[in-house]
Amino acid sequence: MANIKDIARVAGVSVATVSRALSTPSLVRPATIERIEAAIADLNYEPNHLAAGLRRQRSDNVIVAVPSIYNPFTSAFVEGIENVARANKMRVLLGITEGDVDALNKFTSMIAGKQADGLILLEKNLPDIVLNPPAKSKLPPMVAACEYPPDLNLPRVRTDNHEASALIVGHLAELGHQRIAAITGPLDQFMSMDRLSGYKLGLLRARIEFDEALVARGDFSLQSGYDAMVRLLDSGAEFTAVACANDEMAMGAMSALHQRGISVPDEMSVAGFDDLRFGAFAIPPLTTVHIPTVEIGEAAMRLMLDSLLQQDHEGPAREVVLPHRLIVRQSTAAPRKKRKKA
Structure with a gap:
């Protein structure tokens, strides 16, 4: 032994x-x-x-703050965190905030009380201790993932949502689409704003004029994708393709199109974002941008372990940017039929 x-x-x-x-x-x-x-x-x-x-005077608990557990993206993210935590004999405590900053503040209080060692944020909000750090006092170990302001000086991990969104629009433009609609996420979130700005960048690169009438807001849920597509169709705007800010909304949009008798992709191309597992089994299978969600969780947990070992680190915090890639399936094609009036 x-x-x-x-x-x-x-x-x-x-x-x-x-x-x-x-x-x-x-x-x-x-x-x-x-x-x-x-x-x-x-x-x-x-x-x-x-x-x-090596972890003496630590609880070996890490809190993961998420707004909800119902999003498959969140599930994959937490899976990645758990993979690395388990390998390092640490426990993951899931904290559901529902957008409540007070919940985040309670989590930081748990760290101060030695009930947890650090906090990983998949959350648009930030705890008060980050927004108003106490003088002459270090912040508790924290890592931000995907959803954070660009000037945040915490260890953080993300993908390039801006370029990924431009990539999907470029794919639709290369197929020949000139009227490309967008279904966005909530525009009070940095990730949603990045994906919308990437949509605009993709149009600019394809020399397609941006049209505000072709943008409908959702909230990343299936229902909001359905509702946003209904609004676009009822507006009378002409378009032959739609770029959705996540796969759930793309699935909701395809459901609305099916109910209106509009064929995908013959009359309307639909693209998603994230490459969630069910997208490959949609009818038709969903074109999307692959985001390495599990790997984002794994990278976030590794950054947390680094933070726990280097709590005296000063200077700019480390940022990890993971690659994305286009996944082309059968929900997108060149415009072939003139869309019937819905």
Whole structure:
């Protein structure tokens, strides 16, 4: 069975350094702690009380703040966090805010009370301690994912929503569509604003004039996609394609089109965003932009682990930007038929 000498040998440090890392990790360089943690994992030491010692005076709990649990994007994101947390013997506490800032403030109070070690935010709001940081006091470990202001100085992870949205519009323009509508998310969210600005950028690159009448607002739900498409159809605006700011709204939009007897993609092309699992099984299968949602959660948890090991870090916070890619399926095609009046 492995012992502290084995850990020191594999990590390439002295027994005293391992002992110091276990008892007072703040006195040991983060890179050295990482080597010791890796040695513990390599030796498969059980029970893993050495690894636990590296987290002394910690709860091993991380709170994940989300506005709702009903969005499949959220589920995939939390799955990624759980993957990395489980591998590092940490627990994930799910906090549902429903947009309530007071809930976020309670979560930061839990960190202050040692009930949790850090907070991962998939949430447009920020806790008061971030907006009005106390003088001469460090912020608790926090990581922001996807939905945050561009000047936020917290560790953060995202994809390039702006370019991804432009990519899907470019795909529709390359097929020959000149009248491309948009169904947006709520425009009080940074992610929604980025996707709308990317839609406009895609039009600009394709030399298509932006038309406000072709933009309908949703809230990322199936129902809002359905309702937004109904409004677009009832407005009398002419369009042959629609770029939706997420897959759920695209599915809702296709349902509205089906009820109106409008064929996808023969009379209307529909594109989504996120590449949620059910999109490939839609009728017809949904063209979309793949966002690596599980990987975003995994990256957020890794940033949290880094923050817990480097709480004295100063300067600009680290940002991770993960790649996106276009997934072309059967819901988009070149304009073939003139759309019948709905």
